[in-house]
Amino acid sequence: MRGTGLKYILLFLVQAALWNYFNFSQYLTIVFLPAMLLCLPLDRGPVRLMLTAFATGLALDFIVTGQLGMTSLALVPVALLRRQLVAAVFGPELLVRGEELSLRRQGWQKIVPAILLVTALFLLPFIWVDNAGILPFWPCALRFVLSLLVSSAVSCLVAYVMLEETGERWK
Amino acid sequence: MPSGRKPASFLVSAAIFILLEIAALSLLHASSTLQNIWLNRASHRTMAFLWGGGETIRSHFQLERINQELQQENASLQERLRAYERLGVEEEELARMAEREASGYRYTPATVVKMSRNQMHNYIILNKGSEDGIRPQSGIISDRGVVGIVEAVDRHYSYGLTLMNPQMSIGARVGRTAVIAPLSWDGRSTGGAVVRNIPPHYDIEPGDTVRTSGYSSIFPPGIPIGITRETRLVDGSTRQVDVRLFQDFSTVRYVTVVENLERSEIMALEAKGEGRP
Numbered sequence: 001m002r003g004t005g006l007k008y009i010l011l012f013l014v015q016a017a018l019w020n021y022f023n024f025s026q027y028l029t030i031v032f033l034p035a036m037l038l039c040l041p042l043d044r045g046p047v048r049l050m051l052t053a054f055a056t057g058l059a060l061d062f063i064v065t066g067q068l069g070m071t072s073l074a075l076v077p078v079a080l081l082r083r084q085l086v087a088a089v090f091g092p093e094l095l096v097r098g099e100e101l102s103l104r105r106q107g108w109q110k111i112v113p114a115i116l117l118v119t120a121l122f123l124l125p126f127i128w129v130d131n132a133g134i135l136p137f138w139p140c141a142l143r144f145v146l147s148l149l150v151s152s153a154v155s156c157l158v159a160y161v162m163l164e165e166t167g168e169r170w171k
Numbered sequence: 172m173p174s175g176r177k178p179a180s181f182l183v184s185a186a187i188f189i190l191l192e193i194a195a196l197s198l199l200h201a202s203s204t205l206q207n208i209w210l211n212r213a214s215h216r217t218m219a220f221l222w223g224g225g226e227t228i229r230s231h232f233q234l235e236r237i238n239q240e241l242q243q244e245n246a247s248l249q250e251r252l253r254a255y256e257r258l259g260v261e262e263e264e265l266a267r268m269a270e271r272e273a274s275g276y277r278y279t280p281a282t283v284v285k286m287s288r289n290q291m292h293n294y295i296i297l298n299k300g301s302e303d304g305i306r307p308q309s310g311i312i313s314d315r316g317v318v319g320i321v322e323a324v325d326r327h328y329s330y331g332l333t334l335m336n337p338q339m340s341i342g343a344r345v346g347r348t349a350v351i352a353p354l355s356w357d358g359r360s361t362g363g364a365v366v367r368n369i370p371p372h373y374d375i376e377p378g379d380t381v382r383t384s385g386y387s388s389i390f391p392p393g394i395p396i397g398i399t400r401e402t403r404l405v406d407g408s409t410r411q412v413d414v415r416l417f418q419d420f421s422t423v424r425y426v427t428v429v430e431n432l433e434r435s436e437i438m439a440l441e442a443k444g445e446g447r448p
Binding site for chain 2: 020021023024025026028029045046047050051054057058061062063064065066067068069070072073076077080129130131132134135139
């Protein structure tokens with residue numbers, strides 16, 4: 001996957017700018033970091049991916065949120081469970097054959113559920129820790145649902161950008 | 172995990188996962204309480220450096236509205252000045268007493284460099300620091316009311332918690348009855364707060380003004396905070412009042428840092444009193 005690292009860094013900067021400049025509502029957290037992790041090459045093992053997730057979260061907290069550790073806390077489980085999620089959604093043969101994710105081959109009907117799953121996996125601990133027992137359950141549930149829907153839609157664009165090159169090999 | 176993977180690799184992944192999560196939790200725990208550690212200070216400086224320019228650009232598009240507000244404030248101050256000039260000798264003495272009371276506080280204008288608004292624990296970074304005389308535990312106010320409290324100070328910047336923070340509670344004087352009770356953010360909107368623990372026999376009407384009580388040694392008394400809305404009885408023993416804040420946190424740009432010059436004296440006296448049997 002050529003240029004994945006550069007795309008990852010550029011999208012990280014977009015995420016930082018989004019969190020800093022666009023404060024839409026208390027009930028909306030737009031995040032596409034989980035989709036970025038999902039779209040990284042599958043040959044990266046969970047350890048390497050977890051370290052990437054931890055560093056990404058820490059860097060974002062350092063320059064935007066100020067609550068060091070919060071994004072890392074929510075992002076590391078996504079990295080740990082990525083292989084299992086990929087196997088569950090796309091089938092284990094993808095990992096066995098050593099293939100990469102591809103929009104052309106897997107199609108949106110599999111990419112979208114995978115994005116929903118990784119985004120939900122990130123948002124659950126993130127909202128729980130950010131709330132810290134302040135709000136009751138239903139406002140948090142509303143925040144989770146709204147954030148999941150909007151973040152997944154934005155993540156689809158991110159997946160399109162990150163997986164664009166991969167599709168070429170299946171022409 | 173896929174069936175072909177070795178258990179040892181799974182154990183290594185699990186161990187690193189646990190280590191990273193513990194590290195993240197430790198960082199989070201430290202960053203929410205210890206603003207003085209160097210990492211947080213560095214983070215604040217970086218954020219101020221990175222986003223200060225962006226806030227300036229954003230504020231440029233609000234200049235017309237800010238100018239109108241400043242004109243209104245100027246007109247209101249001129250009106251008050253003329254009223255003072257018309258005062259008689261007795262009123263002048265009263266005014267001098269009020270002035271002496273006000274002189275116990277130092278006011279420093281500051282500009283917001285960065286402010287978070289969509290988290291549960293929101294903060295503010297100002298462009299004035301210890302070199303400008305800003306001290307921790309000073310109040311942050313605007314022409315529309317209370318904004319927050321300074322928590323940590325660097326040389327050129329200061330970091331504070333805004334009222335949009337569940338940990339923050341300020342003493343408020345409510346309505347005509349002037350009952351004193353703690354006010355904190357409602358956690359739901361950028362303009363809502365709640366006053367809790369009001370004894371049920373106090374009659375609070377919607378539309379009453381809520382002001383600072385002056386009991387906290389941080390804010391001067393009488394700063395308008397908001398107006399009351401709905402009132403409800405909680406657990407049959409206390410009254411809880413919803414408050415619409417005058418200050419909309421989505422538009423704040425210029426603030427004033429207010430320091431109680433006699434705070435250390437008050438704190439020392441309090442400590443002495445607590446030490447007595």
